[in-house]
Amino acid sequence: MTEEQLHDVRLTVNGAAHQVRVPARRLLSDCLRHDVRLTGTHVGCEHGVCGACTVLVDGTPARSCLILAVTADGLDITTVEGLTEADGSLSPVQQAFEDCHGLQCGFCTPGFLTTITAGLRRKPDPTEAEAREMIGGNLCRCTGYQNIVRSVLRAAEIARARGSGS
Amino acid sequence: MTRMFGEPVTRVEDDRLLRGHGAYLDDLGHDALACAFVRSPHAHADVLDVDVTGALDVDGLVAIYTYEDLPGRLAEPLPLLIPHPALTHGRTQYALARGVVNHVGEPVVMVVARDRYLAEDAAERIIVTYRPLPAVVGIPAARAAEHLVHPDVPGNVAANLVQAVGDVESALAGAAHLLELDLSIERSASTPMEGRGVLARWDPESHRLRMWTSTQTSTGVRAAVAAKLGLALVDVDVITPDVGGGFGVKIMHPWPEELLAPWAAMLLGRPVKFVEDRREHFISSAHERAQQHHVRVGFDNDGHVLGLDVRFWHDHGAYIPYGLIVPIITSTQLLGPYKPGAYRVEFDSLYTNTLMVTPYRGAGRPQGVFVMERTMDAIAAFLGLDRALVRERNFIRPDEMPYDHGLMFQDGRPLIYDSGDYPASLEKLKKLVGWDEFEHVRDAARADGRRVGIGLACYVEGTGVGPYEGGHVVVETTGKVKVATGLTTQGQGHQTVFAQIVADELGVPMADVEVVTGDTRRFGYAVGTFASRAAVMSGSAIALAARAARAKALKVAAEALEVDAGDLEIVDGIVRVVGSPGAAISLGTVAVLSNPLRYAFDDAAKAATQFAVGDVSKPPVAEDDEPGVEGRGFFSPMQSTFASGMHAVVVETDPDTAEIKILRYCVVHDCGRLINPRIVEGQIHGGVAQGVGGALYERMVYDEAGQLQNASFMDFLMPYVSEVPERVEIDHLETPSPLNPLGIKGAGEAGVIPGAAAIASAIQDAEGFAITAMPISPSDLFELRRRHERAARANGGSHERSTAE
Numbered sequence: 001m002t003e004e005q006l007h008d009v010r011l012t013v014n015g016a017a018h019q020v021r022v023p024a025r026r027l028l029s030d031c032l033r034h035d036v037r038l039t040g041t042h043v044g045c046e047h048g049v050c051g052a053c054t055v056l057v058d059g060t061p062a063r064s065c066l067i068l069a070v071t072a073d074g075l076d077i078t079t080v081e082g083l084t085e086a087d088g089s090l091s092p093v094q095q096a097f098e099d100c101h102g103l104q105c106g107f108c109t110p111g112f113l114t115t116i117t118a119g120l121r122r123k124p125d126p127t128e129a130e131a132r133e134m135i136g137g138n139l140c141r142c143t144g145y146q147n148i149v150r151s152v153l154r155a156a157e158i159a160r161a162r163g164s165g166s
Numbered sequence: 167m168t169r170m171f172g173e174p175v176t177r178v179e180d181d182r183l184l185r186g187h188g189a190y191l192d193d194l195g196h197d198a199l200a201c202a203f204v205r206s207p208h209a210h211a212d213v214l215d216v217d218v219t220g221a222l223d224v225d226g227l228v229a230i231y232t233y234e235d236l237p238g239r240l241a242e243p244l245p246l247l248i249p250h251p252a253l254t255h256g257r258t259q260y261a262l263a264r265g266v267v268n269h270v271g272e273p274v275v276m277v278v279a280r281d282r283y284l285a286e287d288a289a290e291r292i293i294v295t296y297r298p299l300p301a302v303v304g305i306p307a308a309r310a311a312e313h314l315v316h317p318d319v320p321g322n323v324a325a326n327l328v329q330a331v332g333d334v335e336s337a338l339a340g341a342a343h344l345l346e347l348d349l350s351i352e353r354s355a356s357t358p359m360e361g362r363g364v365l366a367r368w369d370p371e372s373h374r375l376r377m378w379t380s381t382q383t384s385t386g387v388r389a390a391v392a393a394k395l396g397l398a399l400v401d402v403d404v405i406t407p408d409v410g411g412g413f414g415v416k417i418m419h420p421w422p423e424e425l426l427a428p429w430a431a432m433l434l435g436r437p438v439k440f441v442e443d444r445r446e447h448f449i450s451s452a453h454e455r456a457q458q459h460h461v462r463v464g465f466d467n468d469g470h471v472l473g474l475d476v477r478f479w480h481d482h483g484a485y486i487p488y489g490l491i492v493p494i495i496t497s498t499q500l501l502g503p504y505k506p507g508a509y510r511v512e513f514d515s516l517y518t519n520t521l522m523v524t525p526y527r528g529a530g531r532p533q534g535v536f537v538m539e540r541t542m543d544a545i546a547a548f549l550g551l552d553r554a555l556v557r558e559r560n561f562i563r564p565d566e567m568p569y570d571h572g573l574m575f576q577d578g579r580p581l582i583y584d585s586g587d588y589p590a591s592l593e594k595l596k597k598l599v600g601w602d603e604f605e606h607v608r609d610a611a612r613a614d615g616r617r618v619g620i621g622l623a624c625y626v627e628g629t630g631v632g633p634y635e636g637g638h639v640v641v642e643t644t645g646k647v648k649v650a651t652g653l654t655t656q657g658q659g660h661q662t663v664f665a666q667i668v669a670d671e672l673g674v675p676m677a678d679v680e681v682v683t684g685d686t687r688r689f690g691y692a693v694g695t696f697a698s699r700a701a702v703m704s705g706s707a708i709a710l711a712a713r714a715a716r717a718k719a720l721k722v723a724a725e726a727l728e729v730d731a732g733d734l735e736i737v738d739g740i741v742r743v744v745g746s747p748g749a750a751i752s753l754g755t756v757a758v759l760s761n762p763l764r765y766a767f768d769d770a771a772k773a774a775t776q777f778a779v780g781d782v783s784k785p786p787v788a789e790d791d792e793p794g795v796e797g798r799g800f801f802s803p804m805q806s807t808f809a810s811g812m813h814a815v816v817v818e819t820d821p822d823t824a825e826i827k828i829l830r831y832c833v834v835h836d837c838g839r840l841i842n843p844r845i846v847e848g849q850i851h852g853g854v855a856q857g858v859g860g861a862l863y864e865r866m867v868y869d870e871a872g873q874l875q876n877a878s879f880m881d882f883l884m885p886y887v888s889e890v891p892e893r894v895e896i897d898h899l900e901t902p903s904p905l906n907p908l909g910i911k912g913a914g915e916a917g918v919i920p921g922a923a924a925i926a927s928a929i930q931d932a933e934g935f936a937i938t939a940m941p942i943s944p945s946d947l948f949e950l951r952r953r954h955e956r957a958a959r960a961n962g963g964s965h966e967r968s969t970a971e
Contacts, residue, residue: 003225025283034281039193040186042410044359045444049879052359080186094184098176101848105657106183107190107359107410132887139879141359141411142657143848144855144917145887146894 009073013038014082022069029053031069032079040080040110044139051138054111055079061118080110083117092158093117093151099158102151104142112138116152125156170666170676171908174844177662178676188408191363191380191441198365198437199228201427202285204275204292205450206267209301209519209872210315213265213294216275220291226280227288229434231426233262239394240429244420248489252327255319257517258487261422267296268315268484269521270872271449273422278430278438301519301872305458305479308516315484315517324486325515329497331572332508337473341464345544350939351533351922353456353481353866354859356526357884358656360410361442362421362451366428370435376403377428380410382417383694384684385652390420391428399690406684412656413856414525415452417696418488448877453866454492454526456481457533461541464507469545469556472507476500476537480515483522490515492523492530494576495628500534501571501581502626503588503810504542504560509573519872525696527856528918531627536940539623539923543930553927554592554601557624561588575806576697577631583808585901586626591812591834594897595622599814599832607816608931617821618829621927622814623920629809629837629912630702630905634802636691637708639668639715641795643761643770645739645754647672647679649711651704652692654684658914659845660700664708666841667908671712672719673736674753691800698809698912701841703801706906710799719795722760723751753795761793762786807903809911811835813854813920817928824948826862826929831891836899838911846913847896853917855890860918861925863889865941 004023011018013036020035027046032055033039041064044052048066055064056078083091090098093116103109112135119134120126126134131152132145140148182188206213218230233241241264246256263274275292279285300313307313308322315322338344366377375397381387381404388404391397409416423440431438442450459478465471480493497511542560546553562569564587571581596602604620611618637651649668655661665679672679682688683704684695693703716736723741724731727749735744742750758774766772773779780786787793816830833850840846863883867875876882883889902909926937929947935954939946 023283033192034196037196038186039190040188042190042360043192044410045879047444047878047880050359080184084185090181090184097184098180101177101844103180103183103657104659104848104852105359105409105411106179106188107408109183110186113184128892132892135887137886139359139884139886141357141413141856141884142852144851144853144890144894146851146890147848149887 007070009069011036011072012076014078020069024068024070026069027065028067028069028072029064032064038079038081042107042110044108049139050108051111051115052108054114054138056114056118059118061115078114080113083113091117092162093120093155095158096151096155100147100150100154102143102147108138108140112140112148116155120156120159124159126152128153170669171841172839173666174842175662175666175676177659178665179659179661190360190408190410191365191378194378194407195365195437195439198439199278199280199434200282200285201423201438201440202277202282202289203273204277204289204294206263206270206272206274208267208296208298209270209303210299211267211296212299213263213267213274214297215295217293220293221277221288224279224284224288224291226284228280229278229430230288230292231262231276231430233260233264236261238396240425244422244487245390246489247487248491250325250490253325253486253490255324256486257316257319259485261425269519270874271446271521273450276426278434282441303518303520303868303870303872305456305481305516308481308518309479315519319517322517323514324482324517325490326512327490327494328510328512329573330510334473334475334508334510337508338462338464338475341472342466343548344462344464345548347461347541347544348459348938349461349537349540350458351455351536352941353453354526354864355453355866356413356415358411358413358415361444361447362416362423363441364424364427365437365439366431367437368428368432368435374401374403375428375432376405378405378407379424380416381406381419382412382654382656382696383419384654384686385690385692386419386694387424388686391425394420394425395429395432404686406654409654409656412695413527414454414529414696416656417694418452418524444879445877448882449521449874452524453483453521454523455533455860457496459537461537463541463545465545467549469549469551469559471504471560474506474509476511478513480513481518481523482515483518483520485522486515487522488524491576492525495530496534498573498575498581499531499626499628500538502535502538503562503586503624504538505562520868527853527915529915531625531919532860532922535623535625535920536923536926539920540926540938543927554596554622558589558592563589575628577806579805582805583626584903584905586808586810586836587899587901588624588810591810591836591899594899595812595814595832595834598834598895598897599816599830601814615821617819617932618816619928619930619932620814620816621924621931622812623923623927624812625919626808626810627698627912627916627919628806629698630803630807631697631699632802633693634800635693635703635707636689636798636800637704637711638689639672639708639711639797641715641719641753641757643754643757645678645752647674649679649681649708650685650688651683651708652686652689653695653700653704656695658700658849659842663701663841663845664705667705667709668712671709672716674739678739698914698916701910702807702906702912705841705910706801706908707799709907710801711797714797714799715795718760718797719753719756722756722795726751726759757795760795801906803905805905807838807905807911809837809913809916811916813924815924815928817925817932819929819932819947824944824951826944826947828858828891830895831893832895834897834899835916836901837913837916838903839900839909840898841910849913850896850917851894853915854894854921855885856918857921858890859885861922861940861942863941
């Protein structure tokens with residue numbers, strides 16, 4: 001069988017430009033993990049249900065296991081590795097997860113972090129019901145979601161405090 | 167210094183994981199070759215032919231292996247991990263199918279290629295010719311034994327086990343009342359977010375195998391791989407990377423892939439990796455839970471149980487590598503906090519052409535608790551007594567501890583409860599949920615046309631199962647403390663809680679303590695993480711190791727400071743004379759002094775060189791001593807320690823759609839002394855969610871041909887946030903265990919155990935008829951309603967209140 005045809009794909013990932021050569025069928029999740037070598041994005045089901053592979057594409061949460069890398073050419077992608085503050089400290093959402101014990105095994109966590117980061121941009125002051133809604137499409141098997149809901153509310157609190165300079 | 171034990175400190179694991187810097191199995195080995203497997207599409211078939219011709223010209227193909235390629239012990243059946251005298255017909259699979267397949271998903275051909283995409287390209291071009299055989303699916307078909315899974319296993323029965331205390335037949339005959347119940351639980355599975363995975367590197371120059379595997383037992387994998395591949399144990403390193411959840415399924419070992427990947431790596435001289443996909447996890451790892459039970463219970467007018475006879479059938483799937491652990495746990499832990507009077511339990515463990523069964527969080531307890539608690543509710547309903555009262559009347563009292571049930575537990579040791587206060591737990595639970603006032607809530611809701619109900623369920627859980635765990639603590643010359651234990655971690659926060667223990671025992675800041683788990687290079691003796699045993703077993707062992715290291719540090723410091731060791735204390739990493747703060751020496755310096763040196767490799771080391779220290783009248787290292795400030799400890803208790811708890815649930819059922827909504831979920835939990843309440847509560851939250859999943863949503867749906875119909879996250883309904891209770895209300899009771907140095911009991915599994923029982927109890931309370939099978943979907947409940955309405959009409963009566971169907 002002949003070798004697969006490869007395609008040049010330019011991605012901006014966490015602000016850095018990457019050029020990769022991948023087959024047309026390469027999933028964006030695999031491309032990020034194995035070609036760009038950012039393994040923080042995890043693959044839990046490869047059919048778009050669990051949300052572990054969620055990244056931000058031009059700021060909007062998207063399941064990277066449902067996107068072909070070639071179709072992401074030219075897009076701006078943020079993975080969990082890109083969430084930390086410029087000074088290297090944890091982002092409000094990351095910090096909230098630490099404060100509230102919002103993770104156990106940590107495998108689903110990157111997808112929650114990206115999803116909530118985008119969610120809080122749209123809704124910086126969510127009610128508890130809105131916090132549930134925000135994470136309603138992501139699966140976690142460890143936490144029973146109790147502390148993830150708390151983390152969403154706590155993240156909003158941290159973001160407000162940081163925003164006000166305190 | 168603040169005591170760390172008991173503090174809800176945040177986890178040391180989190181920073182790395184939150185930054186995306188975790189290292190899970192598939193994050194490793196970017197240079198490795200990838201495996202894919204051709205798996206059986208049939209539940210039962212002869213394998214007639216494997217034709218690989220079409221795959222040979224696939225770009226990037228490296229190797230294809232079938233059973234015929236397997237050498238030596240790799241060609242033998244996989245081990246029967248836990249033999250038992252009653253397991254007379256134990257059968258295990260081959261690493262690759264040998265002429266016959268016994269469940270959908272059984273591996274037949276292994277493909278190795280440059281990456282997983284290409285490996286799958288090749289796998290799909292391999293043509294396997296099967297001759298389908300009749301499939302045995304479900305307990306009724308297995309019992310009927312019209313067809314056999316294994317032709318040499320009559321009746322599909324791998325084992326029949328009876329345990330009895332007292333004369334149950336006389337007790338039942340003499341009891342004022344007798345009820346019979348049929349109770350069943352369907353299949354579910356651990357379903358961690360990360361599936362299985364293994365990476366192997368063979369170094370031919372040093373003749374060493376190094377492998378990483380997403381496992382709950384690195385030492386178990388190491389021993390199995392060494393044995394199967396003919397390697398010396400010391401030439402095999404097994405490292406557990408970050409593991410994305412286990413919940414039981416990853417204790418199974420060796421998986422075929424855990425043997426085949428290292429074998430291929432040795433043959434090919436290249437690193438080889440296998441990473442399971444989600445469908446593979448559903449059809450090729452392991453399930454649990456499916457059991458059917460028939461109960462006969464005799465009791466007096468006050469609801470005291472006088473005799474209990476339980477006959478049950480356990481569906482263990484196509485193979486039985488993990489032995490009888492799950493049904494033995496059901497047999498014994500079914501008793502919960504109660505005295506059953508005379509007790510007899512008998513089970514058959516049955517083969518079916520479905521995926522094998524190994525323990526899933528709770529491990530036979532959810533079934534046992536469902537049986538016992540449904541029985542308690544049935545007695546209460548029959549006598550018209552309060553359900554909590556009937557339970558209380560049957561409780562083992564605190565002054566009866568330790569309580570010997572006269573049975574053998576899953577560890578082969580007597581079932582003796584070490585401590586517990588069940589009446590106090592029930593009091594707390596009733597208060598937390600408002601049990602005594604609930605009648606008004608129920609009546610008020612009914613007046614509004616709503617159906618609400620309350621239920622409760624109690625459990626006792628043997629935790630901290632042996633045989634042993636060990637720990638190693640070493641103080642480095644920097645003053646940093648390095649800790650290792652052999653068992654593995656899947657998200658329970660071991661790095662944090664073990665550091666808390668060491669910080670207290672040694673007297674150092676927690677930030678100076680670093681813990682490694684599940685790496686055979688660091689600690690080679692271990693059993694594994696299962697049965698809620700990590701804190702009890704490794705926590706205790708590490709405490710003992712830290713105490714040994716502390717004693718050594720005090721001895722060295724006493725010599726240096728020329729004082730009596732008994733006058734010293736260690737605070738914040740400084741050894742000092744009690745009451746004399748000037749006389750002090752840092753632990754790091756003590757570590758330097760503990761290791762007599764010839765060479766000064768840095769400034770600190772000068773203090774330990776031969777012209778600086780030493781009494782010339784003695785050898786530099788005494789005969790009974792060793793260099794270094796280190797401690798090793800092993801903990802091997804006589805028996806398990808028994809944690810307990812009780813859950814109460816309030817549900818509302820929709821009068822039209824039969825949708826079941828949980829309004830409140832209350833937990834009283836007793837796992838002895840809490841090392842870290844935050845982590846314990848997290849464990850309970852997660853367990854409760856799995857309990858809710860197992861009660862209302864999750865089931866493995868096999869059709870009669872043995873095809874798993876819902877092998878994806880689209881169709882297997884794992885709870886999202888929308889399916890779990892908004893609050894899990896928790897109260898703790900701390901009854902210390904007398905069996906270990908820290909007074910602790912296990913907490914990992916507890917949350918899941920009484921879920922199905924408590925929710926069934928609440929649905930029954932809302933609906934007024936017996937709930938005897940779980941999980942229950944709205945469709946199931948709707949059907950039950952129709953059946954009971956028809957029965958009520960036929961009887962000309964209103965509500966049927968009988969609980970014994």
